[in-house]
Amino acid sequence: LIPNGKYYALLIGNSKYDNWTNLKSPKYDVLEISKILKENYNFKVITVLDASEKEIYQAIRNLSKLTTTKDYVLIYYSGHGQIKANQAYWIPENGSKEWGNGDWVNIQELDIYFREIKAHHLAVMVDSCFVGSKFKGNNILDRLTEEDVLGIYEENLIDKLDLRARVVLSSGSTGQVSDTAAGTNHSRFALALLNILNNVPIPISMTSVAFNINNAFTGTFQKPLLYYPDTWQHGGGDFIFIQKDK
Numbered sequence: 001l002i003p004n005g006k007y008y009a010l011l012i013g014n015s016k017y018d019n020w021t022n023l024k025s026p027k028y029d030v031l032e033i034s035k036i037l038k039e040n041y042n043f044k045v046i047t048v049l050d051a052s053e054k055e056i057y058q059a060i061r062n063l064s065k066l067t068t069t070k071d072y073v074l075i076y077y078s079g080h081g082q083i084k085a086n087q088a089y090w091i092p093e094n095g096s097k098e099w100g101n102g103d104w105v106n107i108q109e110l111d112i113y114f115r116e117i118k119a120h121h122l123a124v125m126v127d128s129c130f131v132g133s134k135f136k137g138n139n140i141l142d143r144l145t146e147e148d149v150l151g152i153y154e155e156n157l158i159d160k161l162d163l164r165a166r167v168v169l170s171s172g173s174t175g176q177v178s179d180t181a182a183g184t185n186h187s188r189f190a191l192a193l194l195n196i197l198n199n200v201p202i203p204i205s206m207t208s209v210a211f212n213i214n215n216a217f218t219g220t221f222q223k224p225l226l227y228y229p230d231t232w233q234h235g236g237g238d239f240i241f242i243q244k245d246k
Contacts, residue, residue, distance in 0.1 A: 001157065001158060001161055001203055001240065001242055003042075003072060003161065003240075003242065004070045004120070005067075005068060005069075005070030005071035005072060005119075005120060006042075006044060006067075006070075006071050006072070007041065007042050007043045007044065007071070007072045007073075007074075007242075008043065008044050008045075008046070008063060008066060008067055008071060008072070008073045008074070008119075009033075009034070009037050009043045009044070009045045009046070009073075009074040009075075009076065010046045010048070010059055010060065010063045010073075010074070010075045010076070011030040011033055011034050011045065011046070011047045011048070011076045012030065012048045012051055012056060012059065012075075012076065012077045012078070012079070013026035013027050013029055013030035013031070013047070013048070013049050013050075013078045013079065014026050014049075014050055014051060014078070014079030014080065014091070014092065014093050015027040015049070015050060015079070016050045016093055017080065017091070017093050017095070018093060018094050018095075019094075019095065019096055019097040020080050020091060020095065020097060021080075023078075023079065023080065023179050024179055024180050024185060025078065025127075025179050025180045025185060025186050025187040025190060026078035026079050026127075026187075027049055027050075028185040028186055029078050029127065029186050029187055029190035030047055030049070030076060030078060031047065032186070032190070032194055033076060033190065033193065033194065033197075034047045036194065036197045036198060037074075037197075040197065040198070040243055040244060041197075041241060041242065041243060041244060042242065042244055043074070046059060046062070046063060050093040051092055051093060052092045052093055052094045052103075053092040053094070053095065053103050053104065053105050055092070056090065056092055056105055057105070057109075057113065060075070060110075060113045060114075060117075061113070063075075063117070064113070064116055064117045064118070067117060067118055067119045068118060068119075069118045069119070069120055070120055071118075071119045071120060071121075072119060072120060072121040072239065072240075073117060073119040073121065073122050073123070074123050074124075074125070074239065075114070075122070075123070075124045075125070076124075076125045076126075076127075077090055077124075077125070077126050077127065077128060078127040078128065078187065078190065079091060079092075079128055080095075080128065080129065081126075081128035081129045081130045081131035081132075082099070082104070082129070082130060082131075083130045083131065083134075084099040087106065087107070087108065088106075088107040088130060088131035088134035089104035089105055089106055089107060089131065090104070090105040090107070090110070090128065090131065091104055091105070092104070092105055107131060107134045107135065110135075111135060111229070111231065114135075114232065115231065115232060120164060120165070120237075121164070121165040121166075121237060121238075121239045121240075122165070122166050122167075122232070122239075123165070123167050123168075123169065123206050123239035124167070124168045124169075125168075125169045125170070125193075126168065126169075126170040126171065127170070127171040127177065127187055127189045127190060128170075128171070128172075128177065129172070129176045129177050130172075130176070131170075132168075132170025132171060132172045132173050132177075132224075132225050133170065133173040133225055133227075135168050135227075135229040135232075136227075136229055136230050136231075137168065137227030137228050137229045137230055138227055139173075139225045139226065139227055140207070140210070140226045140227055140228075141210060141211065141214050141224065141225065141226050144207070144210075144211055144226075146211075148207075149207065149208050149211045152205045152207060152208055152238065153202075157203060157205065157240065159237075160205055160236075160237050160238035160240060161237065161238075161240050162237065163235045163236045163237030163238075164233070164234065164235030164236070164237050165206075165234060165235065165236075165237030165238050165239050166228055166229060166232035166233060166234040166235075167206055167226065167227070167228055167234065167238070167239055168225070168226070168227055168228075168229060169206060169209070169210050169213070169224065169225070169226050170224060170225045171187065171188075171189035171222060171224055172222045172223060172224065172225070173223055173225050177189065177222055178222070188216070188217065188220070188222065189213065189222075189224070191216075192212065192213040192216040192217075193209065193213060195216075196209055196212055196213070197241065200241075201243070202243075203240055203241065203242045203243065204240070204241050205238040205239065205240055205241075206226070206238055206239040206240075206241075207226065207238050209241070210224060210226035214226075
């Protein structure tokens with residue numbers, strides 16, 4: 001597998017809040033994910049902790065300016081999320097407790113920002129209550145089988161790398177998600193992702209990552225989602241995590 005461009009990751013973790021309950025896992029999650037992506041993979045990583053609305057938008061704008069149509073971009077958000085009148089929001093560290101002050105991060109606006117990113121592959125991962133499905137698309141995990149996942153290797157994997165990809169993987173849909181898994185500083189979603197990135201010895205697609213994360217949630221109230229947003233012009237590819245020595 002020979003990528004044509006560079007790998008970038010923007011990791012946003014909001015643990016400390018002015019007006020909302022503080023969260024434990026987001027800070028630990030993004031710092032550990034950042035460490036693995038730098039040490040084991042060829043990612044240039046931007047980490048943003050306890051970000052305001054302006055800082056979140058600015059980080060995405062800066063990332064957009066860095067990337068080209070050849071590059072592979074991962075955006076990860078962990079923090080509070082909320083819904084108002086069926087509209088979804090990420091909650092920044094200084095976000096008001098009540099909606100209406102214009103300081104929440106609107107998913108519809110994020111949708112525009114993400115569509116402006118020129119990358120060949122764009123993967124967005126969301127670990128937040130309520131908002132996981134709000135970029136809109138059909139859940140691929142509902143019809144994905146183990147045979148489908150095992151089929152993504154060798155020539156198929158090369159094809160997935162070459163084709164344009166736009167994908168979202170979230171820790172839940174419209175319900176609540178847990179902050180930390182018992183006995184850890186990490187969310188259950190991040191813990192499953194870290195386990196995969198640490199222990200899988202070969203290149204792995206986002207589809208395979210999602211399938212394995214979904215299996216880790218068996219028997220819990222959370223239901224991860226994997227989908228191609230309707231307006232992002234997915235081209236049949238898949239985001240591929242490639243280890244440094246592969």
